[in-house]
Amino acid sequence: MQVVKNEPLNEWTRTVIKKMPHLTKSQAVVLAMWSFGIVMTQSCGLTTVSVFLATLLGKKENTVRQQLREWYRDGKDKKGDGRASLDVSACFSPLLSWILSLWPVDEKRLVLAADASTLSTRFTVLAISVVYRGVGIPVAWKIVTATEPGSWKPHWVELFDQIKNGVPSDWFVIVATDRGLYADWLYHQIKSVGWHPFMRINQQGLFQHHQQKEWCLLNSLVPKVGDAWNGLVSCFKTNSIQCTLLARWDEGYTAFKGRCLKIRH
Structure with missing residues (x-):
């Protein structure tokens, strides 16, 4: 497959080939076509992108459509011999490295967010x-299937393992999560990569001030609007972790919604 002749797309294709060196040339070329078409049309629809690229390149729409479709199909569903599936997870670390290559040279700090988003009752997307x-x-x-039984732990562990080499070891990385994702194993997994967990937690549970024996209620912190507090603690009596606990209650919120409790390494 030859690199397309349209200059803006040609330039973008060279960039994708350079930044995604693990891909075959044909895989990188079609990835460039897909991403260029999506950005230019503001649509990820196969038909919309196919029509745009066919017009741009002077090709038949069905030819471009088939090219784009073959790119994301499983190997067994592709036409021809020796067609392999694209391992999307192999792109995660190079993609992160690509983004960080655009960071200011003297800026070696990064915030990552881990989140779970559910699409109706069909799918749940675990994303970093x-x-x-x-x-x-x-x-x-x-x-994953939204109703799929079992823990998300193996998926999260794998995701962090897949991207850890995409960040230089001398960078300071914070990983933020919302309260629904807190788990002690996730806290320790983030630490094991060399990064810093910054995790929102629920108000239920107990904590213990540093070098003190008494256990206190988490919801006893910041008792009134405008209060803020932080300190070294043992958080949760069961599966306790040693961390810094931060709490605040902003104006305009009820006690339940206003208190923001976070733990960090």
Whole structure:
């Protein structure tokens, strides 16, 4: 397959080939076509992108459509011999490295957000995203059936293992999670990668001040609007972790919604 002749797309194709060196040339070329078409049309629909690229490249729409479709099909569903499936997870670490290559040279700090989003009762997307100027850029994900039994632990462990080499070892990395994702094993998994967990937790449970024996209720912290507190604690009596606990109650919120409790390493 030859690199397309349209100059903007040609330039983008060279970039994708360079930044995704683990892909075959044909895989990188079609990835460039897909991503270029999506950005230019503001649509990820196969028909919309096919029509745009066919017009741009002077090709038949059905030819481009088949090219795009073959790219994401499983190997067994592709036409021809020796067609392999694309391992999307192999792109996670190179994608993260690509994003960080655009960071200012003297900026070696990064915030990642781990999140679970459910689409109706069909799917749940477990994703790790780079947080940049209020936007989350997904760099690793796993899609599971929403009603699938079993723990998400193996999926999260695998996702962090897949991206850990995408960040230089001298970077300071914070991993933020919302309260629904807290688990002691996830806290320790983030630490094992060399990163810093920053996890929102529920108000239920107990904590113990550093070097003290008494256990206190988490919801006893920040008793009134405007209060804020932080300190070293043992958090939770069961599966306790040693961490820094941060709490605050912002104006305009009820006691239940206003208290924000987070733990960090």
